[in-house]
Amino acid sequence: MSSADNDFAAEVAPSGPVTVTGTATRGGPVADVRIVRPPYGIRATQAAEMTVTCGAGTPVDELCSELEAHGQTVVLPRSGTVGGALAVGHSDIDRLRYGPVRDALLQARYVGASGDLVTIGGPTVKNVSGFDMCRLFVGSVGTLGFLSEVTLRTRPLPRISRWWRGDGEPHELLAQLYRPAAVLWDGAVTWVRLDGAADDLDAQAARFDLVSVDEPPLIPSAGRSSHPPAELVAATRDLEHQFIAEIGVGVVHHAEPVVDQRPVDDAVVELHRRIKQRFDPDGRLNPGRSPLS
Amino acid sequence: MSRPAHGPLVADLVAALDPDRVHTAAGDLWLYRHDASNLTGRATAVCFPTSTAEVRACVRAAVRHDTPFVARGSGTGLAGGAVPPEGAVVIATSKMTAVRSVDPVNRTAWVEPGVLNLDLTRHVTAQGLHFAPDPSSQQTCSIGGNVANNSGGPHCLADGVTSAHVLAIEVVLPDGTVTELGGEEPEPRGLDLRGAFVGSEGMFGVATAVCVKLTQNPPDVATMLLDFDDVADGAQLVSDIIAAGIVPAAVEMMDQLCVRAVEAYIEANLPVDAAAVLLIEVVGLPAGVAADVAAIRHLAAARRVGAIRVAADDDERALLWKGRKSAFGAIARIKPNYYLHDTVVPRHRLPEVLEEVYRIVERHDLLVLNVFHAGDGNLHPLLVYDARDDGVAERVQAAGEEIVRVSVAAGGVLSGEHGIGREKRELMPLMFSDIDLAAQAALRDAFDPRRLANPDKVLPTAASCGDVQAIPDGAWV
Numbered sequence: 001m002s003s004a005d006n007d008f009a010a011e012v013a014p015s016g017p018v019t020v021t022g023t024a025t026r027g028g029p030v031a032d033v034r035i036v037r038p039p040y041g042i043r044a045t046q047a048a049e050m051t052v053t054c055g056a057g058t059p060v061d062e063l064c065s066e067l068e069a070h071g072q073t074v075v076l077p078r079s080g081t082v083g084g085a086l087a088v089g090h091s092d093i094d095r096l097r098y099g100p101v102r103d104a105l106l107q108a109r110y111v112g113a114s115g116d117l118v119t120i121g122g123p124t125v126k127n128v129s130g131f132d133m134c135r136l137f138v139g140s141v142g143t144l145g146f147l148s149e150v151t152l153r154t155r156p157l158p159r160i161s162r163w164w165r166g167d168g169e170p171h172e173l174l175a176q177l178y179r180p181a182a183v184l185w186d187g188a189v190t191w192v193r194l195d196g197a198a199d200d201l202d203a204q205a206a207r208f209d210l211v212s213v214d215e216p217p218l219i220p221s222a223g224r225s226s227h228p229p230a231e232l233v234a235a236t237r238d239l240e241h242q243f244i245a246e247i248g249v250g251v252v253h254h255a256e257p258v259v260d261q262r263p264v265d266d267a268v269v270e271l272h273r274r275i276k277q278r279f280d281p282d283g284r285l286n287p288g289r290s291p292l293s
Numbered sequence: 294m295s296r297p298a299h300g301p302l303v304a305d306l307v308a309a310l311d312p313d314r315v316h317t318a319a320g321d322l323w324l325y326r327h328d329a330s331n332l333t334g335r336a337t338a339v340c341f342p343t344s345t346a347e348v349r350a351c352v353r354a355a356v357r358h359d360t361p362f363v364a365r366g367s368g369t370g371l372a373g374g375a376v377p378p379e380g381a382v383v384i385a386t387s388k389m390t391a392v393r394s395v396d397p398v399n400r401t402a403w404v405e406p407g408v409l410n411l412d413l414t415r416h417v418t419a420q421g422l423h424f425a426p427d428p429s430s431q432q433t434c435s436i437g438g439n440v441a442n443n444s445g446g447p448h449c450l451a452d453g454v455t456s457a458h459v460l461a462i463e464v465v466l467p468d469g470t471v472t473e474l475g476g477e478e479p480e481p482r483g484l485d486l487r488g489a490f491v492g493s494e495g496m497f498g499v500a501t502a503v504c505v506k507l508t509q510n511p512p513d514v515a516t517m518l519l520d521f522d523d524v525a526d527g528a529q530l531v532s533d534i535i536a537a538g539i540v541p542a543a544v545e546m547m548d549q550l551c552v553r554a555v556e557a558y559i560e561a562n563l564p565v566d567a568a569a570v571l572l573i574e575v576v577g578l579p580a581g582v583a584a585d586v587a588a589i590r591h592l593a594a595a596r597r598v599g600a601i602r603v604a605a606d607d608d609e610r611a612l613l614w615k616g617r618k619s620a621f622g623a624i625a626r627i628k629p630n631y632y633l634h635d636t637v638v639p640r641h642r643l644p645e646v647l648e649e650v651y652r653i654v655e656r657h658d659l660l661v662l663n664v665f666h667a668g669d670g671n672l673h674p675l676l677v678y679d680a681r682d683d684g685v686a687e688r689v690q691a692a693g694e695e696i697v698r699v700s701v702a703a704g705g706v707l708s709g710e711h712g713i714g715r716e717k718r719e720l721m722p723l724m725f726s727d728i729d730l731a732a733q734a735a736l737r738d739a740f741d742p743r744r745l746a747n748p749d750k751v752l753p754t755a756a757s758c759g760d761v762q763a764i765p766d767g768a769w770v
Contacts, residue, residue: 046639046641047535047536047538048532048533048535048536048640048641049535049639049640049641049670050535050540071537071538072538089480089485090480091479091480095479099453099457100479102485102488103453103456103457112728112732116728117728118728118729118732119725119726119729120729120732120733122637122705122706122724123639123704123705123706124637124638124639124669124670124704124705124706124709125669125670126445126449126454126637126666126669126670126671126706126709126710127637127706127708127709128442128443128445128454128492128708128709128710128711128712128713129706129707129708129713129717129721129724130713130721130724130725130730130733130751131489131492131493131496131733131736131737131751132443132456132488132489132491132492132493133489133732133733133736134488135456135485135487135488135489135491136484136485136486136488136489136736138485138488139483139484139485140484155540156538156539156540157538159581159584171398174398174399175397175398178509178511178512178577178578179509179577196577196578196580196581197578197580197581197584198580199579199580200577200578200579200580200581203578203580204578224480226478226479226480226481227478228399228476228477228478229399229401229477229478229479230396230398230399230401230477246479248399248400249479250477250478250479250480251479251480260482262482264482264483265472265473267466267470267471267472268472268473268474268483268486271466271484271486271739271740272483272484274738274739274740274742275484275735275736275739277739278735278736278738278739279732279735291482291483291484292482292483
């Protein structure tokens, strides 16, 4: 913990509505509410532990540059701040191989609604001491507490990472390729990212008639939807706009805004109400925001 | 004649389930008073539901009678997580063993909680898949238990522990409602309640079905056994490998006493004169595996490695792994009793913490075998003793607590994979302040306001948690 965490806690203070922001790339702060900014800066990079500790206000790009100098990287998508990426919880397009953002947060210190600094999780890559509060906080959009310091799991950079294109059926490629980093599909063409040793990549590509390309496809960003991976083809069949689907994962990136109409079970809504009530009884943290909306 | 106090509760359970599946005889309750720890409790009834509806009926009956309940898988837990709270209803999931569906392309399966870990992997082997978490008890532990404990295993170094392999959970919440947490989709709406549930040690409800992620079997595998004259060299190599950007599928360490016990037991031609051995497995496509093996050889040479044995075929690989996995059987040749610990330290602190463990054990006049997940920094000191020796239980307990304290002081954690259960709940203040613990208690109260779901676990008893309280009799720390 650094004094910046205590300063941040003092800023959040014990009463009155308050909202947190980083670089406002994921929706920004709640309008007309007092704004606070979490601490900035990398505090410890430990390649031998596969961990990094930083202030939640640190830009993801800056964190990744630092990690690259140690031969490491992290699963967060490359925009905005670390705190913002964790608060929203959306994973990057290589989730297929490297897992979701929710698996990356090992330990955090957050400022709760009472203004106290609270520690959750543990500093090591393996830890089952107490309840898994870290996963609860990833995707909680700042409604349970404001992240101040976070320790993330990192992983080594692959030997090489390359994109390929193919005309084959995307699920065929998913079934046959060994642990591709990503299989993307726009309804006609399939893009594949393979990470590893050059000879292995070439052998896989030759076996499945993949053509090397310089770049991944452009990922549309106007809308995002989530589907069981087995239903991806059906979910995109009637779309009239451009899209990119993450095969094997279930995320679809849309060129038009989309409305989330998935129903939420009453019992799940009730659990949300009870958790919010216990973590922020006066509703002062990011008022109006909800992980369900 | 007076009726037993639990009469109406048992009557409700019998009405909800087939009477044959509600056990209340003293002998049956005796069997379910403990798990694989040394801790014991007392159950009122042991129920064997066969469906989600029956689990719900058990929970509702317990709640109606204001009685605690605890779900139980195979009872292999080492921290007392499945030990019944006083008078509890035990909900044993051992008859819920269906694999409901498998999707081999998207690599998911819906399974019931009583499915055994290794049975799930066997079920999908023909499709070239496996379930990645592989606790040493994988032949007998259940998926429901894995979810409750967020279980690990040797091969979780590269792929993560149970939570990383669970997409959705059908649960009976502590108030008796049935719902699904998480989902087959990647971004379910709302908070990650699935993530909160995994590892909650039965305190957030009962899992009745689990959607797991399956992992592709690797096309190529290299299993290496490296021996060292100095434990510290082996421990240092673990950090060197990770720092060099190599994440093996598994990195396991055994020290000399352990290797000798195992060799006497299985005769695998292990290096019995080495101070320690590392068992390292790298998997993937052939060129990547070959490059990793070459890099590890290079790094090992700089740490004064002795011999490096690479398994020539599947039989030799199986033999090396048998050596690792039979350590617990082998120790019976040394002493009749053992106490297995579970802490994690940062990898770079492994050499000094191991030395400290040896010093602690010597001070208490005990014997220790170290056999553990070195790649994760997950220590498993195994104290071996003869319970008939005077005062030995106190010495084992005192040494255990010191090991936990040293691990946490080195920047580590209380448990890497066994959980907190009843064993370590009073040690939680070593890692968490009162404020931190209040947040965890708040989450528990959101799931279980009446505190009937396995209530005497994980969180320390004292309302004010400033001091470490007395450890319960029989606790393994």
